[in-house]
Amino acid sequence: MLQTISPDLLPFITTVINGSLTSGHVQTVFKKARVIPILKTPALDPSDISNYRPASLLSFLSKILERVVCNQLSDYLLQNNLHDPNQSDTTASARISACLVDISSWMTAHQLKLNPNKTELLIIPGDPSAAQDLVISLSNSMISPSATARNLGVTMDNHLSFSSHVTNVTRSCQFLLYNIRRIRPFLSTQATQVLVQSLVISRLDYCNSLLAGLPLSAIHPLQMIQNAAAPLVFNLPKFSHTTPLLRSLHWLPVAARIRFKTLMLAYKAKNGPAPSYLKALVTPRTAPRSLRSTSTARLVPPSLREKGRYTSRLFSVLAPRRWNELPLGIRTAESLTVFKRQLKTYLFLKYLH
Incomplete structure (x- = not known):
C-alpha cells in the first residue's frame, strides 16, 4: 500500500507510523472508524441482512472487553443430567438436545437467539475406538459431529492434537x-x-x-x-x-514459551491469584516436620496410577512435573514478579545456551 503513495508523502507517513509503533500511542484521528456491513461472500443475496458481516476500516484495532456470566446455563446442564458418564449415545443425544431447548428458550426470553447454523458438535472420546454416532437436534436442524470446532480463536479437533x-x-x-x-x-x-x-x-x-x-x-x-x-x-x-x-x-523459543506459560499458571495456582478451579488441580507438598531445611516448595507429583489417552498433557500432571524440576530459588520466589524474572532467565539459559 505504501508503494502507491506519493514519494513526497512517504517520509512524513513513515515518521508518523514509526513514532506510533515506538511510543505505543495512536493519534485520535487514527482511532476513528467507519463500520460498513459487507457480504460474507459475493454470491449471497444482498437483500438478506443475515448475509452481511460488519467490517471496520480502522487501521489500528482498539480493545473491546466483553464478558457474559449466567449461572442459569450451568443449571440446565445439571437438570438434564449431562454430567452422568454412564449413558449411551442415544441417551446422551436426547439429553443434549433437551438441554439446548432449555438454553434456546432462555435466550429467546432475553431477546437473544441460538443459531443452529453456527452451532457445532465436537466429540472428544476418551477411547479412540469409541463410536461417534451422536447426533443432536436443535430447532428442527440435525447437528452431526465435526472434526474441528473453533472457540475463542482456538481450533479444537476431536483428537486434541491441535x-x-x-x-x-x-x-x-x-x-x-x-x-x-x-x-x-x-x-x-x-x-x-x-x-x-x-x-x-x-x-x-x-x-x-x-x-x-x-x-x-x-x-x-x-x-x-x-x-x-x-x-x-x-x-x-x-x-x-x-x-x-x-x-x-x-x-524465548516456542517450546520455552509454552513451558513458561505452564509454569506461570502453576505459580498462580500454588500461591494465588489463580481461579479456584485451577488451584484445585495442584497440591503443595507438605513436609512431615516443620523444619526450614525440609521446605522445598514442591508440588505433589501425579499418581503413577493415572492412565489415559491425554493424561500426560493434563495440567494436574504436567504442572507438578515441570514445577518440581525448577531450582529451589525459583520455586520459593517471594512474588510473581520475581518468579517471572527468574523463570525467564532460567529458561533462556536452558534453551539458548
Whole structure:
C-alpha cells in the first residue's frame, strides 16, 4: 500500500507510523472508524441482512472487553443430567438436545437467539475406538459431529492434537510476515520489532498453554514462524542463524514459551491469584516436620496410577512435573514478579545456551 503513495508523502507517513509503533500511542484521528456491513461472500443475496458481516476500516484495532456470566446455563446442564458418564449415545443425544431447548428458550426470553447454523458438535472420546454416532437436534436442524470446532480463536479437533490450530496460526502468521516484509524498507528496526511482536509473536503466545505436552514435531511449524520473524526484524536474509538473534531480541523459543506459560499458571495456582478451579488441580507438598531445611516448595507429583489417552498433557500432571524440576530459588520466589524474572532467565539459559 505504501508503494502507491506519493514519494513526497512517504517520509512524513513513515515518521508518523514509526513514532506510533515506538511510543505505543495512536493519534485520535487514527482511532476513528467507519463500520460498513459487507457480504460474507459475493454470491449471497444482498437483500438478506443475515448475509452481511460488519467490517471496520480502522487501521489500528482498539480493545473491546466483553464478558457474559449466567449461572442459569450451568443449571440446565445439571437438570438434564449431562454430567452422568454412564449413558449411551442415544441417551446422551436426547439429553443434549433437551438441554439446548432449555438454553434456546432462555435466550429467546432475553431477546437473544441460538443459531443452529453456527452451532457445532465436537466429540472428544476418551477411547479412540469409541463410536461417534451422536447426533443432536436443535430447532428442527440435525447437528452431526465435526472434526474441528473453533472457540475463542482456538481450533479444537476431536483428537486434541491441535494440528489444525497450529496450521491456522502458521498460515495467518505467514501472511502477516509477508505484509510486514513488503513495508520493511520503510520501517526502523525498533518499529519492526514492535510490529512483529504485537502481530506475530502475540499469535504464537495466544492460548499456547493448550499445546503443553505435545511433541516438538507438532509445534515445529510455529518455531519456523519465529525463525522467520527474527531475521525480518534485523532486515537479514530469511535463513540467517536465529539463536543469536533470539538472544538479542530476548525471545524465548516456542517450546520455552509454552513451558513458561505452564509454569506461570502453576505459580498462580500454588500461591494465588489463580481461579479456584485451577488451584484445585495442584497440591503443595507438605513436609512431615516443620523444619526450614525440609521446605522445598514442591508440588505433589501425579499418581503413577493415572492412565489415559491425554493424561500426560493434563495440567494436574504436567504442572507438578515441570514445577518440581525448577531450582529451589525459583520455586520459593517471594512474588510473581520475581518468579517471572527468574523463570525467564532460567529458561533462556536452558534453551539458548
